[in-house]
Amino acid sequence: MPGIVLPPFPEDVPTSTLLVIDYAKIKAGDPEEIDTLWTAATELGFWYLKNHGAEEEVDGMFDMGAETMALPSEEKMKFEQGNDGLSFGYKYAGSYMADHEGTPDTSEFINVARDDALGWPTVRHRTYPSTVNARMESTVRPFIRKAVDVTTVLFGVFDKKLGLPEGTFASLHAPDQETTSESRCIRSLQTSPGKAALAPHTDFGSLSFLHNRLGGLQVLPVGSQEWQYVKPLPGHAICNIGDAVTIFSGGILHSNLHRIVSPPKPQTSTERWSVAYFARPNSAAVLEPFSEQSSLIAESAAKAPEGKYNPGVTAGEWFARRIRAARLPNRKGLQSWDAGQGMEWQNQKLKAQ
Ligand SMILES: O=C(O)CCC(=O)C(=O)O
Numbered sequence: 001m002p003g004i005v006l007p008p009f010p011e012d013v014p015t016s017t018l019l020v021i022d023y024a025k026i027k028a029g030d031p032e033e034i035d036t037l038w039t040a041a042t043e044l045g046f047w048y049l050k051n052h053g054a055e056e057e058v059d060g061m062f063d064m065g066a067e068t069m070a071l072p073s074e075e076k077m078k079f080e081q082g083n084d085g086l087s088f089g090y091k092y093a094g095s096y097m098a099d100h101e102g103t104p105d106t107s108e109f110i111n112v113a114r115d116d117a118l119g120w121p122t123v124r125h126r127t128y129p130s131t132v133n134a135r136m137e138s139t140v141r142p143f144i145r146k147a148v149d150v151t152t153v154l155f156g157v158f159d160k161k162l163g164l165p166e167g168t169f170a171s172l173h174a175p176d177q178e179t180t181s182e183s184r185c186i187r188s189l190q191t192s193p194g195k196a197a198l199a200p201h202t203d204f205g206s207l208s209f210l211h212n213r214l215g216g217l218q219v220l221p222v223g224s225q226e227w228q229y230v231k232p233l234p235g236h237a238i239c240n241i242g243d244a245v246t247i248f249s250g251g252i253l254h255s256n257l258h259r260i261v262s263p264p265k266p267q268t269s270t271e272r273w274s275v276a277y278f279a280r281p282n283s284a285a286v287l288e289p290f291s292e293q294s295s296l297i298a299e300s301a302a303k304a305p306e307g308k309y310n311p312g313v314t315a316g317e318w319f320a321r322r323i324r325a326a327r328l329p330n331r332k333g334l335q336s337w338d339a340g341q342g343m344e345w346q347n348q349k350l351k352a353q
C-alpha cells in the first residue's frame, strides 16, 4: 500500500523483543547469524527477518487481498472453504471460534494453495475468485516462489543444527508432493475490547512468513502471563515455527501461541491487513520426531511425555482435523475448541484465558 501513511505503533504497550535475523547473512552462511536464528527458533519461536527480498511481491499480495475482499459477499462465498477441513479459498469473518465460548472471529481470509499457484492454470486443489486468477501469474506465484526459497534456506539451517542429513526438511516440503502449504491475505475487523480477531493458536505447519503493517499480532511467551504485541517493522517479515517442525524436532524447535486483536491506539480504527505464506509438510508425511536420523532429536523426544510428539497422523490429517475443529459451525462445545488450538495450547491453556 505505497503512499498511505499509517498511524504509528505506540511506545506504551507491552511489546515482545524479537531477534532480528538478516536473511542475506543466513544465505551466505554467516555462523553468528545462524546461531542467532537458532536461538530465536528454539526459544520464542518468532523472529524478524530482514533483507528477504520479497517486498515487491508482498505489496502485490496486499493489493490482491484488497481487490478480493472488495468483491460482493455472494461472489466471495462461491469460493468459501466449507466445514470439512479445507483451508484453501475464502474464509468469511465469523466462521472460526475466537475463544472457548464460541464467540465468532472477525478475520476474513483469502488463501491460495501453493500447488494451485505453482501449477496454474492447472487446478490441483480448487478454483479462486477472479481477482486471484487475474494476479496468479503476476503476484501470487512470484510471492509463493520467493516464500518457498526463503523457507527452504531456513530449513537448511535447521537440518544442520539438528544433525539431520542435508535436505531432510527440503524433501519434506517437496514441490512435486501434495501439500496444504498456502499463501494468505487477512483482513481483520475491529473487535470489542478484550476479544480476539483470530483466536490464540500455534501455527499448524512448519514455518510461517508473515507481513504486517499495523499492530494487532500478539505472542504469549512461555512463562509469561501477559500477551505482548509484535511491532511491525517496515521491510521486516515476521517468521515463526509451526507445530509440525516442533514434532519433527522432538520439541527442540518451538511453536509459540499467538493471536490477533484490534490494533493498539492510535492504530485501532485503521483497517488491519496481513499477508502470509505457511510452509507445511507434504500431506502424506507422518508427524513424528526424526529420532532415527538425529541423536539430538532422539534425546529431546525421549524427555517428552509419552505421545506428545506422536499424534499418529499424517500432516494432511492433522491439518484437516485442526481446521475442522476451528470452524464455528462444527462446534460441539469445549472439546472442539481445544482440538483446534494446537500443541502449545495444551500446555498453556489456562494462562491464555
Ligand atoms: O495477521 C497476523 O499478524 C497473524 C495471522 C496468523 O497468526 C495466522 O493466520 O495464522
Ligand SMILES: [Fe+2]
Pocket (backbone or CB within 6 Å): 201, 202, 203, 258
Ligand atoms: Fe498464526
